[in-house]
Amino acid sequence: MNRTAFSIVNSRVAFLAGGPGGAEAVPAGGRPDPGALLRQAQGGDAEAFAAVFETHRPLLYRIACRIVGADDADDVVMDTYLKAWRSIPSFRGAASLRTWLCRAVRNTALDRLRWRARRPASSPEPGGDDGGVGIEGVADSRERAPDRQAITEETGRAVAAAVAELSQEHRLALLLREVDGLSYREVAAATGSNVGTVMSRLFYARRRVRRILEAQGVTP
Template sequence: MEPGRRERCHEGARRRCPLDDAEFVSRARTGDLEAYEALVARHSAAAYRTAVLLGAGSDAEDVIQEAFVKGYRSLSRYRGASSFRSWLLAIVANETRNLHRSRSRRDGLALRMAAVSSGSAQVADGGVDAVLAGERRAALVRALRLLPVRDREVIVCRFFLDLSEDETVAMLGWPRGTVKSRTSRALAKLRDLLDREEVRSG
C-alpha cells in the first residue's frame, strides 16, 4: 500500500484499517505524540534515502531527526494540498541543502550505498551478471554525482524515490513545467555521462 493511503476494508472485516496520514496528522496536531511517532515510523525510510541521495552522507540521521522535529513544529502549516510524504520530504531536502551550505565536502560512499539499496534490482551474489550489475550501479552513481544539484534532485525524486510528478512539484517547490523540463534535460545529461563512462571503460 502506498504510504498515506487508506486500505480498502471489506464489509465485515475483523481487522481495523490502518489510519491514513491525514488522520495521524489531525491527531498529532492535538498533541498526540503517538500519532506523530506513527508518521515518523511510516516515512523514516523515505526520509533517510532522500537525505543520503541528496548528499547528506554520514549526517543523514541528524538531518532527518531535525526534519522530523521541524515537521512536528510546523504541522499547523500543513494544509493537505500535497501528500504528507512529499511535504515532509521537502523539509528533509531543505535540511540537506542547509547541510551543504555549512560544509564543503560531500560523502560519495554514503551516496553509493544509498543508490544500491534504494530499490535497484537485487542480484544474486556471484557470477558475471552480479559483477556487471554492480559496475552499472557504480557508473550510475558516478554520473549522478556529476550532475548539477538541481538536476540531481529531480532525478532522485522521480527515479530513486519513485515520487509522482505532483509529489516532486510539492517536494521541490518548483512549477510543474519546470519539473517536466528539468527532468527531461537531466535525463539527457545523465545518459550522456553514462555513454561517456561506457566509452572510457571499453
C-alpha cells in the first residue's frame, strides 16, 4: 500500500477519533507493547490502531493482490483499514488479530470484486495478478529438506506454469500458505473456508503440481 495514501487515511482516522495518542503503549525501553497498543486502539486511540495495523499491512496487501490484483489492492487495504478501525472495539480475541484482519481484507476484496463485476467487461480477471510476489516461491516449500540444492530458474518457471494450471481456489490457498506463509487458520480466514477445506485444497494442489512436474521430468 502506498505509504502516502496510508498516512492520509491514518490522519483522517486520527481526526475523527479526536487527535493523536499512543504514548502509553511505549514502555521505558522505547519498544511498543502489542497488547497495550491493541487495548489503546480499542479505546479509540487512532495512532495506536495505526501502529497495530502497520504490523499486518504487508500481509494484507499480499492477500488483496491475490484476490483482486495489484491495481485495486491499495484501495482494498485502505477500505480494510477504515472498516477495521470502526470494528476494533468489538474485537474479543476469539481468533488472533492477524486472523481477524485476514478475514476482514478477504471480505473487503470480495466487495471490490462485486463492485468490479458491475462495471464494463474491460476489467482484468480477479486474482490474475500476483502483485509482484513471485509465484516461483511455491517451489521453495517449507517441506523441503534444509540441505536441498536451490532450484534453478528453469525449474522455477516450470513450477510457476504448473501452479497457473490450478483453479483459482486451489491456487489461492497454495500461494497464501507456501509463499505468504499463512497458517491453515489464516488461509481459511482469507479464503472464507474452514480449516478442513483448506487442507483438502492444499493436498490436491500440491499433488496436482507434483504430477504436472513429474510428467515434464522436473524435480522441484
